[in-house]
Amino acid sequence: MKNIFYKSVVFASSVTLLLSCKPNLTVPTPSKGSIDASRYVAIGNSITSGFADGALYYDGQMVSFPNLVAQQLKLVGGGSFAQPLMPVSSIGVGSTGNAPFKLDYSTDCLGVTSLAPVPKAAQGDVSAFSTNIYAAQGPFNNMGVPGAKAITVAVSGYGNPANGSGNYNPFFTRMAKNPTSSSMLSDAMLLNPTFFSLFIGNNDVLAYATNGGASDFITPAANFDASINAIVDSLTKNGAKGVIGNVPDITALPYFTTVPWNGLTLTRQGQVDTLNLAIWSNGTATGRYNFKVGNNPFLIKDPSAPLGQRLIKEGEFVLLNVPLDNIKCHGLGSIQAIPNQYVLTATEIANIQTAVSAYNASIRAVADNPKNNLAFVDVNAFLNQTKTGFVYNGITLNAAFVTGGAFSLDGIHLTPMGNALLANEFIKAINVKYSSTIQQVDATKYHSIIFP
Amino acid sequence: MIKKLITISILSLPALLNAQGFQVNLQGQTQQGMGGAGTGLVQDAAAVFFNPGGVSFLKENTINAGATATIANGEFLDAASSRVSRTDNPVSTPFAAYGVFGSLDTTKYFSRFKFGVGIYTPFGSTAKWEDGWTGRFALTSLKLQSIFFQPTVSWKVCDKLGIGAGFVLGYGNVELKEDLPLYSNGTYGTADLKGTALGYGFNAGVYYKPCKKLSIGLTYRSQVNMNLNSGTATITVPQSVASNFPSGPFSSHIPLPQVLTLGFGYQVNSKLALALDINYIGWKAYDTLAFDYKNNTATFPDTKLPRDYKNTFAFRLGGQYKITEKFTARVGVALSLTPIKPGYVTPEVPDADKVNLTCGVGYKISNKFRVDASYTFENLKRTDNNTALQLNGTYKTYLSAPGLSLTYKF
Numbered sequence: 001m002k003n004i005f006y007k008s009v010v011f012a013s014s015v016t017l018l019l020s021c022k023p024n025l026t027v028p029t030p031s032k033g034s035i036d037a038s039r040y041v042a043i044g045n046s047i048t049s050g051f052a053d054g055a056l057y058y059d060g061q062m063v064s065f066p067n068l069v070a071q072q073l074k075l076v077g078g079g080s081f082a083q084p085l086m087p088v089s090s091i092g093v094g095s096t097g098n099a100p101f102k103l104d105y106s107t108d109c110l111g112v113t114s115l116a117p118v119p120k121a122a123q124g125d126v127s128a129f130s131t132n133i134y135a136a137q138g139p140f141n142n143m144g145v146p147g148a149k150a151i152t153v154a155v156s157g158y159g160n161p162a163n164g165s166g167n168y169n170p171f172f173t174r175m176a177k178n179p180t181s182s183s184m185l186s187d188a189m190l191l192n193p194t195f196f197s198l199f200i201g202n203n204d205v206l207a208y209a210t211n212g213g214a215s216d217f218i219t220p221a222a223n224f225d226a227s228i229n230a231i232v233d234s235l236t237k238n239g240a241k242g243v244i245g246n247v248p249d250i251t252a253l254p255y256f257t258t259v260p261w262n263g264l265t266l267t268r269q270g271q272v273d274t275l276n277l278a279i280w281s282n283g284t285a286t287g288r289y290n291f292k293v294g295n296n297p298f299l300i301k302d303p304s305a306p307l308g309q310r311l312i313k314e315g316e317f318v319l320l321n322v323p324l325d326n327i328k329c330h331g332l333g334s335i336q337a338i339p340n341q342y343v344l345t346a347t348e349i350a351n352i353q354t355a356v357s358a359y360n361a362s363i364r365a366v367a368d369n370p371k372n373n374l375a376f377v378d379v380n381a382f383l384n385q386t387k388t389g390f391v392y393n394g395i396t397l398n399a400a401f402v403t404g405g406a407f408s409l410d411g412i413h414l415t416p417m418g419n420a421l422l423a424n425e426f427i428k429a430i431n432v433k434y435s436s437t438i439q440q441v442d443a444t445k446y447h448s449i450i451f452p
Numbered sequence: 453m454i455k456k457l458i459t460i461s462i463l464s465l466p467a468l469l470n471a472q473g474f475q476v477n478l479q480g481q482t483q484q485g486m487g488g489a490g491t492g493l494v495q496d497a498a499a500v501f502f503n504p505g506g507v508s509f510l511k512e513n514t515i516n517a518g519a520t521a522t523i524a525n526g527e528f529l530d531a532a533s534s535r536v537s538r539t540d541n542p543v544s545t546p547f548a549a550y551g552v553f554g555s556l557d558t559t560k561y562f563s564r565f566k567f568g569v570g571i572y573t574p575f576g577s578t579a580k581w582e583d584g585w586t587g588r589f590a591l592t593s594l595k596l597q598s599i600f601f602q603p604t605v606s607w608k609v610c611d612k613l614g615i616g617a618g619f620v621l622g623y624g625n626v627e628l629k630e631d632l633p634l635y636s637n638g639t640y641g642t643a644d645l646k647g648t649a650l651g652y653g654f655n656a657g658v659y660y661k662p663c664k665k666l667s668i669g670l671t672y673r674s675q676v677n678m679n680l681n682s683g684t685a686t687i688t689v690p691q692s693v694a695s696n697f698p699s700g701p702f703s704s705h706i707p708l709p710q711v712l713t714l715g716f717g718y719q720v721n722s723k724l725a726l727a728l729d730i731n732y733i734g735w736k737a738y739d740t741l742a743f744d745y746k747n748n749t750a751t752f753p754d755t756k757l758p759r760d761y762k763n764t765f766a767f768r769l770g771g772q773y774k775i776t777e778k779f780t781a782r783v784g785v786a787l788s789l790t791p792i793k794p795g796y797v798t799p800e801v802p803d804a805d806k807v808n809l810t811c812g813v814g815y816k817i818s819n820k821f822r823v824d825a826s827y828t829f830e831n832l833k834r835t836d837n838n839t840a841l842q843l844n845g846t847y848k849t850y851l852s853a854p855g856l857s858l859t860y861k862f
Contacts, residue, residue: 022525023848027534105692115692391842393530394590395633405633424532440532442586447635451690 032076033436035241040073040081041141041193042066043153043184044200047413048144054410055100055124056146056171057092061085063416066142066197068423068441076438083142084175086128093124095147101409103402104452109329117409129170134177143188146171149203150227151219156183185234196235197426199245201359205352209250212319213348214341221358232366243375243430244367246360250352252383254401255411256344259318264296264334275334298333300343309337317344320411375433382425392421393444405448416446478520479548479572481857484826485812486770487784489727491669491715494659496859497550500570500604503669504616506659507606508566510552517549518857526849528799530586537585546573568604573597575708579800587799588631590841594800598624598708602655617656622676624649636690645702647683651676669715675737676708685745700747710734729768735761735791758840761791782812797836802847804834820861828853
């Protein structure tokens with residue numbers, strides 16, 4: 001009996017021991033491979049800056065993709081990563097002085113209430129443009145400047161207000177060491193970077209594209225190529241390694257793809273007749289626009305068309321910033337042609353796509369040039385995946401506006417989760433090129449659109 | 453159209469709810485101590501489950517009831533981020549109770565019939581992941597229980613052969629939760645699917661004892677289709693999109709697979725006995741998990757999740773040794789091959805080919821009472837990239853299952 005008692009005690013103790021047993025998976029130790037992450041500098045445009053929902057604001061900056069990359073680089077010897085942060089309390093500011101969008105209830109001219117992006121305030125925090133923060137917070141590792149193009153990176157005095165409105169970049173004014181003489185590149189070099197990311201070129205077409213080709217211009221491919229080479233030459237002259245991203249096709253961006261080309265829905269024959277009559281009264285030849293009950297193409301302005309207007313064709317874009325109330329209640333797109341600034345025609349799209357192809361060829365060549373030997377991120381391919389859906393840890397993100405989860409409320413910049421996934425693309429490319437094992441970001445920790 | 457343009461329409465939920473059956477092999481303490489083998493070696497009333505054909509070979513009328521505490525600790529290492537998430541599983545206690553009755557007057561032919569009844573839990577799963585874990589949008593918790601009730605008749609055809617069969621009435625309840633990637637005020641939406649199910653089937657067996665030392669068992673437990681007809685889907689999402697994701701009834705169907713078992717028992721001498729079971733499990737029936745929601749919207753369609761399980765084998769080997777007249781010690785090992793193909797592992801049951809180590813003790817308190825205890829340990833590790841979820845990483849689970857049962861003979 002004593003023996004049995006003894007055995008029972010042994011049995012019970014071993015059971016207790018085994019119950020408290022928890023698995024302990026070995027977590028791989030990240031390694032830096034052949035990079036020196038101690039001084040990482042990111043050069044780029046609004047996407048690099050953390051711009052989102054149409055504005056630059058603190059929360060967006062905190063989830064800028066280079067900030068997320070830097071956070072992972074810290075695990076392999078990376079240093080601090082200074083960003084030109086907007087004040088936490090600031091509402092933020094966009095390129096027209098606007099406040100960021102939020103998703104909220106909005107009542108249109110027909111009295112229909114639905115969810116739509118609405119500005120958080122009538123005006124953004126324009127005081128940020130006149131407050132230089134370099135002395136307090138600089139020098140900056142994040143040299144992402146909203147609006148910057150490849151051809152402006154090395155322009156000195158890029159933030160000089162004396163150049164006059166439209167000829168300087170106020171986002172750079174606030175962060176430049178010396179707004180009158182600094183270039184983005186010269187300020188970036190102040191940190192003597194050991195590692196860099198360069199993701200620029202979107203605005204070399206976007207400034208043109210987002211205005212419907214009505215203003216600004218497409219940077220000529222030769223100028224783009226020269227700029228990229230010059231930037232990389234400067235960055236690598238002290239032996240720094242880096243990663244470079246290419247330019248996404250605009251057809252992946254909801255800003256261009258959300259409003260359907262044939263979104264003019266006519267429900268009654270009376271509407272159709274009235275419209276055809278109205279067109280007639282505009283002096284257009286009979287039957288040219290044969291509106292019918294159902295979905296119809298919008299009427300757009302096109303200086304090259306007879307009488308300067310025509311119906312939009314499939315594959316052409318009406319931009320996200322088109323005044324929807326005017327479409328709904330004031331005959332825009334039907335009685336009145338949609339102005340050029342809200343439309344990208346097939347010719348304009350072709351011009352943009354030709355330029356993007358040329359830019360991407362330059363970027364690839366610069367990356368692969370043995371002199372530079374940079375890690376290369378195919379951002380274009382990455383964002384194109386969102387057209388069909390990008391699955392990640394049980395979530396499907398796609399390029400649909402608001403509902404897709406990848407793009408923020410401006411239809412061009414990414415959501416926090418989108419930024420985290422972009423950061424992962426950069427990290428993957430670095431790991432491939434430099435034999436490092438830097439861990440990716442767990443993107444499920446970052447949200448997408450905020451719903452009311 | 454313009455209204456449509458700006459009215460929010462959320463894309464269909466990425467992977468609303470993943471669930472799967474999960475076999476539990478905790479139906480008798482004696483057998484648990486011996487790696488789960490008991491089809492070819494009939495010792496007690498748990499034969500109602502293990503081999504209805506062997507029930508007629510039981511010499512006494514008995515009642516046997518027991519429970520097993522299962523404590524599973526799991527981890528997931530996300531391959532890309534190296535983030536480790538842990539489970540926060542509650543302890544679950546599958547139970548089993550059996551009664552076997554019949555005439556003990558062996559002079560009567562009628563004593564060749566035995567009647568049995570069993571209540572046991574052949575399938576179940578509990579997984580609760582810590583808050584905010586990497587796979588939260590695939591699953592946050594699953595609780596799946598099944599309770600089978602089985603009245604049984606067993607007939608000892610001759611001294612060497614017994615046959616038996618039981619009707620199985622299955623009751624199940626399931627609750628499945630996941631987070632939805634719809635964010636508002638610092639929290640995500642959630643989906644909670646809850647319901648009860650009924651199904652029926654049978655359990656039949658043959659027990660053959662060609663000589664004193666050897667016994668052979670063959671059993672077939674049919675597939676039980678658990679039909680969940682009136683579940684409740686509770687969808688909590690930001691208020692502005694609530695009408696797109698209506699809560700309401702749903703129906704589903706989970707097949708609990710058929711199992712064919714061949715078992716051997718070998719009484720080496722008066723003290724030592726060995727048992728071996730080979731299970732062939734029809735998991736192929738678990739092809740798709742579908743949820744049919746009553747209140748569909750354009751953004752909330754029915755869900756169909758590919759499972760694509762394959763049929764699989766398990767091998768269970770155990771031995772017991774009578775140390776004294778009162779005290780018996782048992783030990784066993786089981787090898788279970790996973791039914792889940794690469795690319796289909798989900799966080800509810802991150803199953804893998806696995807080895808169970810078991811041990812047990814039995815103590816005869818008196819001629820009427822005995823107590824049996826067992827302990828099972830399981831170590832699971834599986835690395836997989838789930839194709840549908842793109843959830844890529846390594847799961848590791850330690851499962852401890854101590855159990856106790858009491859037997860009364862009359």
